[in-house]
Amino acid sequence: MSWWTTLLGGAVGFMLGGPLGAMLGVAFAGKFSKGKSNFGGFSNNFNPGDQQRVQAAFFGSVFSVMGYLAKVDGKVSKSEILLAQQVMQQMQLAGDMQKAAKELFNQGKGENFNLDEVLEQFRVESHRRTHLIRMFLEIQIQATYADGVLDEKEHDALKYIAQKLHFPIHELENLIQQFSVTNNHASKLTVDDAYVILGANKNLTDKEIKRVYRRLLAQHHPDKLVAKGLPEEMMKIAKEKTQEIIGAYELIEKHRGVR
Numbered sequence: 266m267s268w269w270t271t272l273l274g275g276a277v278g279f280m281l282g283g284p285l286g287a288m289l290g291v292a293f294a295g296k297f298s299k300g301k302s303n304f305g306g307f308s309n310n311f312n313p314g315d316q317q318r319v320q321a322a323f324f325g326s327v328f329s330v331m332g333y334l335a336k337v338d339g340k341v342s343k344s345e346i347l348l349a350q351q352v353m354q355q356m357q358l359a360g361d362m363q364k365a366a367k368e369l370f371n372q373g374k375g376e377n378f379n380l381d382e383v384l385e386q387f388r389v390e391s392h393r394r395t396h397l398i399r400m401f402l403e404i405q406i407q408a409t410y411a412d413g414v415l416d417e418k419e420h421d422a423l424k425y426i427a428q429k430l431h432f433p434i435h436e437l438e439n440l441i442q443q444f445s446v447t448n449n450h451a452s453k454l455t456v457d458d459a460y461v462i463l464g465a466n467k468n469l470t471d472k473e474i475k476r477v478y479r480r481l482l483a484q485h486h487p488d489k490l491v492a493k494g495l496p497e498e499m500m501k502i503a504k505e506k507t508q509e510i511i512g513a514y515e516l517i518e519k520h521r522g523v524r
Contacts, residue, residue: 284382285325285390288372292325292365319397319494322390326383327352327401327499328366330426331408332373333380337422341374348411352404352502384429394493396484398430400503402437406444413448415441439464447509456520459513471523478514482507 335345353366391397409419427437446458465477487503
């Protein structure tokens with residue numbers, strides 16, 4: 266059973282509490298079983314780190330922070346709204362879920378949105394799982410490139426978000442560089458692009474390159490990410506990233522003449 270089916274069913278004690286619980290409560294208003302849902306606190310049935318609870322926290326955080334980033338440069342462009350809708354389409358969200366995602370996006374760009382509290386709760390709920398936080402940041406980087414440009418305010422906001430999530434800034438910069446390459450050369454990657462996507466130095470041996478490649482695949486393996494708390498609806502995004510990594514490695518292999 267998916268996290269949101271459990272959520273909509275009003276499973277006792279599933280609700281998150283805190284800012285994310287409150288936002289999800291608004292986003293799914295009227296969708297819970299009467300008398301069962303309660304966003305007032307935590308439960309012994311679903312503790313921080315439990316898969317379904319983490320999935321709910323991830324979903325709430327992704328779309329609300331995406332809304333925050335959309336307005337960080339002072340205005341929310343049509344392309345940023347379209348990007349949010351595109352992510353929802355990639356996830357093939359059902360009607361109620363899509364409405365909830367849009368509501369979370371709108372809450373994120375509201376004046377009363379508390380970014381620090383949301384990020385801290387997400388960090389705690391996810392048990393600081395680096396792979397999940399990396400995927401979260403990759404989605405946010407994609408959102409900031411909705412208008413084709415990463416401006417200074419957006420860049421600073423991403424660094425602030427990474428710091429709050431205790432994610433190394435140099436790794437964030439690598440992710441930004443990787444997305445920039447795929448965004449600008451999606452139709453035809455060069456060998457140089459492939460090295461950037463893998464985050465690998467050209468001077469590495471074939472064995473070392475393979476080791477980097479395998480580590481990246483493990484970080485983005487859809488089933489492993491879902492087990493750690495990635496919502497099932499986001500598996501397609503993880504699969505696309507995996508295919509991008511495979512394509513980059515195959516290009517490097519071909520260039521090096523590795524069989």
